[in-house]
Amino acid sequence: MPKVTIAQNILAANDTIAGEIQQLLAARGIRTINVMSSPGAGKTTLLERTIERLRGQLGIGVIEGDIETSADAERIEAAGAGTVETVQINTRGACHLEAHMIRAALEEIDLTHISLLVIENIGNLVCPSAWKLGEDMRVVVVSTTEGDDKPAKYPQMFATSQVMIVNKLDLLPYVDYNVEKVKRQALAINPHLRIFEVSCRTGAGLDAWCEWLVNDPPP
Amino acid sequence: MPKVTIAQNILAANDTIAGEIQQLLAARGIRTINVMSSPGAGKTTLLERTIERLRGQLGIGVIEGDIETSADAERIEAAGAGTVETVQINTRGACHLEAHMIRAALEEIDLTHISLLVIENIGNLVCPSAWKLGEDMRVVVVSTTEGDDKPAKYPQMFATSQVMIVNKLDLLPYVDYNVEKVKRQALAINPHLRIFEVSCRTGAGLDAWCEWLVNDPPP
Numbered sequence: 503m504p505k506v507t508i509a510q511n512i513l514a515a516n517d518t519i520a521g522e523i524q525q526l527l528a529a530r531g532i533r534t535i536n537v538m539s540s541p542g543a544g545k546t547t548l549l550e551r552t553i554e555r556l557r558g559q560l561g562i563g564v565i566e567g568d569i570e571t572s573a574d575a576e577r578i579e580a581a582g583a584g585t586v587e588t589v590q591i592n593t594r595g596a597c598h599l600e601a602h603m604i605r606a607a608l609e610e611i612d613l614t615h616i617s618l619l620v621i622e623n624i625g626n627l628v629c630p631s632a633w634k635l636g637e638d639m640r641v642v643v644v645s646t647t648e649g650d651d652k653p654a655k656y657p658q659m660f661a662t663s664q665v666m667i668v669n670k671l672d673l674l675p676y677v678d679y680n681v682e683k684v685k686r687q688a689l690a691i692n693p694h695l696r697i698f699e700v701s702c703r704t705g706a707g708l709d710a711w712c713e714w715l716v717n718d719p720p721p
Numbered sequence: 722m723p724k725v726t727i728a729q730n731i732l733a734a735n736d737t738i739a740g741e742i743q744q745l746l747a748a749r750g751i752r753t754i755n756v757m758s759s760p761g762a763g764k765t766t767l768l769e770r771t772i773e774r775l776r777g778q779l780g781i782g783v784i785e786g787d788i789e790t791s792a793d794a795e796r797i798e799a800a801g802a803g804t805v806e807t808v809q810i811n812t813r814g815a816c817h818l819e820a821h822m823i824r825a826a827l828e829e830i831d832l833t834h835i836s837l838l839v840i841e842n843i844g845n846l847v848c849p850s851a852w853k854l855g856e857d858m859r860v861v862v863v864s865t866t867e868g869d870d871k872p873a874k875y876p877q878m879f880a881t882s883q884v885m886i887v888n889k890l891d892l893l894p895y896v897d898y899n900v901e902k903v904k905r906q907a908l909a910i911n912p913h914l915r916i917f918e919v920s921c922r923t924g925a926g927l928d929a930w931c932e933w934l935v936n937d938p939p940p
Contacts, residue, residue, distance in 0.1 A: 540759045540760040542864075624847065626846070627844065628788065629845075647866035647892065648762075649761040652760055652761065654789065654790050655788060655844070656760065657789055658788075672895070673866065673896070676895055
């Protein structure tokens with residue numbers, strides 16, 4: 503089965519680069535999070551609201567992953583009001599970010615200026631979970647409009663994340679979505695998952711998330 | 722670049738099987754659609770509502786693709802009230818269906834009983850677009866809660882589809898979503914795209930979709 507061997511070699515090579523990135527960033531005291539979700543769950547909006555709250559407190563770098571367009575990096579730069587170092591990666595078809603892409607993007611960021619690095623992955627609940635990027639922490643974002651069966655249907659994403667954010671709480675009155683069911687499903691897969699419930703539209707829950715992000719996560 | 726060669730070989734092998742499936746189904750007069758979307762855009766609900774409307778008019782087979790669980794196949798069987806031949810494929814981690822999976826699933830369906838075969842792909846706006854399954858037509862479902870930038874950010878999915886369904890119209894009052902912008906983006910990528918706007922919750926637009934599905938699509 504040569505194709506399996508090659509896939510394993512590619513993943514092993516990726517993990518080696520990811521390990522080097524993690525060491526580099528840890529040596530500089532930079533916390534790194536890898537944010538993942540379905541397309542449209544609200545990753546970029548979460549980052550906009552997070553950056554608006556934190557930009558005076560600490561230096562932030564953002565690596566934006568998209569298949570095409572630089573629209574998200576432009577949104578992040580606007581939210582940062584000139585204070586956030588932002589790099590856009592366009593994968594031109596690839597369904598996930600890989601560690602070598604992060605290594606290249608880091609050459610564009612002045613690491614002496616930041617203590618938090620945020621990587622926004624491609625919108626995809628499947629493939630990104632297999633690829634380490636050198637992050638300290640993985641954050642999976644789900645939203646109340648995408649059905650309350652996602653942890654059971656995409657378990658690997660929840661098994662490999664440390665944080666789950668349930669977004670779009672403001673739309674709960676208009677959809678059939680049981681937040682408790684989602685939390686139960688996710689915790690059955692990963693009992694250590696830290697869960698935040700937020701609305702990026704109203705701001706509900708965002709202060710708790712930001713406070714935790716600055717103060718509590720593992721280094 | 723051996724890994725690229727192997728990827729091409731895998732895709733070419735897939736296309737060969739897909740071609741055989743398409744011939745087999747065409748010879749029996751069975752129309753086949755491949756339904757794709759982000760996780761949670763409403764594929765399964767669209768199929769439930771479609772089957773409820775059509776189950777008296779024609780024989781329907783459904784192949785449900787999921788990484789894990791048989792929850793969707795159970796929903797389809799309930800919607801079909803015993804009239805729909807349903808097969809669940811669990812990919813155990815794979816991010817898309819492949820033609821050899823469809824070939825295996827077809828062995829479980831009595832093809833003499835059906836004239837419409839619906840394949841529900843894995844929830845993923847990226848990878849499924851590269852894999853032919855023997856379908857006559859690809860249907861991409863987007864929803865009003867996932868942001869109105871999806872065609873621009875995931876162009877390959879829209880370039881290779883024949884139909885786009887905009888779902889969750891009932892939630893438009895509560896979200897920032899410009900349907901006309903999405904349609905413009907999608908048509909710029911693929912001017913031949915047939916577009917339906919629906920709400921699977923209220924039923925709006927579903928009769929037009931079902932009438933077209935039965936009467937107008939290419940054989």
